Amino acid sequence: MNVNAYKNLLNEVDSGKRAVMVTQLDQGDCESKFSYNKTLLIENDLRTDNCSYNLNEIVYEGAKNALETGNLQVVKVSEKETYLIEPYFPEPRLIVLGGGHIAKPLVEFGARAGFSVTVIDDRPSFANTERFPDAEKVICESFEKCFDLINLNEASFVVIVTRGHRHDMDCLRQVLKHNTAYVGMIGSKRRVKSVMEQMISEGYSEEKVNSVNAPIGLEIGAVTPDEIAFSIISQVIKYRRLIDRNSGKIKTSKSNWPEFDRDVLIELSKEESTPKAIVTIISSKGSVPRKAGAKMLVYPHGEILGSIGGGCSEGAVINNARFLLRDGGYQIQTVDMTGDVAEQEGMVCGGLMDVIIEPFGK
Amino acid sequence: MNVNAYKNLLNEVDSGKRAVMVTQLDQGDCESKFSYNKTLLIENDLRTDNCSYNLNEIVYEGAKNALETGNLQVVKVSEKETYLIEPYFPEPRLIVLGGGHIAKPLVEFGARAGFSVTVIDDRPSFANTERFPDAEKVICESFEKCFDLINLNEASFVVIVTRGHRHDMDCLRQVLKHNTAYVGMIGSKRRVKSVMEQMISEGYSEEKVNSVNAPIGLEIGAVTPDEIAFSIISQVIKYRRLIDRNSGKIKTSKSNWPEFDRDVLIELSKEESTPKAIVTIISSKGSVPRKAGAKMLVYPHGEILGSIGGGCSEGAVINNARFLLRDGGYQIQTVDMTGDVAEQEGMVCGGLMDVIIEPFGK
Incomplete structure (x- = not known):
């Protein structure tokens, strides 16, 4: 089912549509520490409020909002329910x-x-x-x-x-x-x-x-x-x-454009199910080489696909992802890229980013 | 006096000011076929209507207009009086x-x-x-x-x-x-x-x-x-x-920016007075390598300083300038650059330009 969600995601985006992937990170009673439920919300449904999705209202509204702003978000709805809301925009x-x-x-x-x-x-x-x-x-x-x-x-x-x-x-x-x-x-x-x-x-x-x-x-x-x-x-x-995609009119608040890592998404849409960890940049501040939406896959032996920016910071995240593949659960961490990029980018105050690491496909 | 006009022009422009050079091409009774009177109108005077210039009103208004539009113009005020109005803008x-x-x-x-x-x-x-x-x-x-x-x-x-x-x-x-x-x-x-x-x-x-x-x-x-x-x-x-230079406000009609050939102007501001012809592009249409305001000097033996675009068309203009240095008077001609630039610029319909040739310094 999760694989299909990524297949459908690629189809939507390739037809010029936006979509929002919702991942339920804490799954209440039926908890699995190694694979989380993913639901793909497509633009046409969200625009017309075609609510065939069985979703908490806060999450649903968060998804609609993400469709315009392009911002990723982690929402804690209750003690037992936390969701990752990830908008995907087609490449312009x-x-x-x-x-x-x-x-x-x-x-x-x-x-x-x-x-x-x-x-x-x-x-x-x-x-x-x-x-x-x-x-x-x-x-x-x-x-x-x-x-x-x-x-x-x-x-x-x-x-x-x-x-x-x-x-x-x-x-x-x-x-x-x-x-x-x-x-x-x-x-x-x-x-x-x-x-x-x-x-x-x-x-x-x-x-x-x-x-x-x-x-x-x-x-x-x-x-x-x-x-x-x-x-x-x-x-x-x-x-x-x-632009407001509903009305075609110009609005005042601007859309960020989440990064789009096609290679990673293609890998996630494949039927075979090697366990892997998905690392996603949720947000960033200051000068960082990659921005929100950028994705990297980490395999149990430490191989990777994609990048969240390279350098020592990425290395530390890869290590965490490997622990997580062994122990289960998800993790959100703040990564300080200052040392990595300050020199080349010429920033006095470097960049910070929040990333989420989640297991997939086991 | 003409030499001083060019000296003053360079001073004005280097201080960030615009100026307009007015050349009386037909000089009524006191006609010279080899040197025309030049008057420099400076921006501060034109803005404040400080009319110490003894000029025909049409010419004066034309100069004020040129200060905003950046367009060169030849104005025939009467059978005996024709003026060249040339705005100069500082390099932005x-x-x-x-x-x-x-x-x-x-x-x-x-x-x-x-x-x-x-x-x-x-x-x-x-x-x-x-x-x-x-x-x-x-x-x-x-x-x-x-x-x-x-x-x-x-x-x-x-x-x-x-x-x-x-x-x-x-x-x-x-x-x-x-x-x-x-x-x-x-x-x-x-x-x-x-x-x-x-x-x-x-x-x-x-x-x-x-x-x-x-x-x-x-x-x-x-x-x-x-x-x-x-x-x-x-x-x-x-x-x-x-921008409207008077009010600092944004206007709807746009300024062209006449080309500015410093080398040529420095040459014209020198005290020594070798006879030479000034060739100036008054206006252009379509794709031409150089635009209105561009200047070239032609000396009696055919040496040149500056360029109005090169190619065969320029060669023909140089020949005309040499005749004119011998016979006196000024000449306005339309130059067809189509053959010269069509290929490299990729224009189907190439460019045309009007140039004026005038003698100076004899």
Whole structure:
């Protein structure tokens, strides 16, 4: 059952959805010290309050909250009931349609801002990896056919900057058929207005059309291609951090984005059940190499998969995890990374993090 | 007199001021075909309408306008009177106080956005050129003494991101004694509020204190150092492009920033008077290597100083300039750069530019 929870988690996240894993750490009467119950709460259910989950209300509300904030949390509901609430967010993708002079800096900035960047152009001289070394994918395909290759979803931030009016509109028609986290289209106010009117006359809803950021980018008076790319990436970050997934509106409190360790999750979703300990960063303060959500697996003989930041601190956590695999139970500990990272990161006051260690699969 | 105009121009610009050079191309009765009258209009005079200049009103208003828009213009006032109006803007400098984890990406982005970047820290391990390869200047000095070294003026965009509260305040006290184009200071809303109250209690005017952008950066929900640097550079660009220098307020029409060829201007300010032709880009469309304001000098035998973009197009302009040095008069011509840059810049429709060629110094 726990294995299936991770399988389902990967499916959800790969379709652009968020999800929350709830682990019951103290299990009341039917206690096991070596494996805890895990329940996956999916975004669609949480949004519509489709409460088929049999969960304590505090935990359920905590999960809904985690879906927006991205924060991990350990909640003690009663003496006998403690829960780990872990939100998982899909990796944000920046899709850049058009490989011209705006795309060039934008792809670079997008990668810097932590997006997995895909850039598409129909001209081989523009759609190549030499031109876009920071892109995860460079696709050379017509703007009609490319949409079969990119799986647009709610984790997609789409920037339309092709070389021409007609291509921009072709792209917009396709993009508006999907639910995406962000759509922006380049163009002057006048030109954009006529495109929008055209889209509405073609039957696209006014709400959908008005959700397009056009003219694209924050209004900073950008002139040069680099400046325009700065204005676009800032707007994209704003949508990533401040969008309310329910309403599509901008909110004031920002989402953290939990780290996502695909390799570890794939390992956890496998049918075979070697006992292992899951180490997860719950929260961090100051300068630490890895942030909340980062995961590492520790096996009985001390082998590991993934990392919570390396260094001596990680070594100490691995030791604790091995004890725990022998004795059972879970453990939350504060790890002081100051000594490890202070020098290289140049922090006077280094970083602290809380991690949870839990057994899995025995 | 013309030589002095260029000397004064360099002085003005180096003190952080804008200025406008007005050249009377047709000189009515007292016509010379080989040297035109030049008048330098300085920012303080134009702002306060200190009209000691004996100028046609259309030209004067054009100069005031150029001071905001940054656009060059040729104005024909009457059959016999044509003027070239050329605004000069000081090179924008980004001063980053503090060399920590925000400064690192910010210095890089600042250079990308076209700023001459100075970064200052009092710790040698943070204030060094290996850490900041894109900085024009890296200064290792205490935050008390460094201000003697950096000549803050209205072309300075100042970002305060030191490692601590106390240093931030020390910097702010110094910075607020100057008129700068932008001041931003990092810090939470709560902390910033108490700093501001402290500054006012120390006698700094409320207007001055309120002009500080704190918390710093556009509100995009930035979390990581890279994201915070994106939010700051976008705000700095906004102040560069959209600030009204009279009111200090943000306006809706953006300033272009004329290119500034110091070498050429120094040459023009020299006392010796070899005849030469000044070639200036007045405006451009599409993708061109150099933009409005860029200057090149052409000498009678074809030697040049500076460049308006290179290639065959430049060669043709040089030839025209040599004819003009022989025959006198000025010339405005449209230059088609399509062939020169289309390939490398990847433009389908290349660039056009208008240039003016005028004789000087004979």
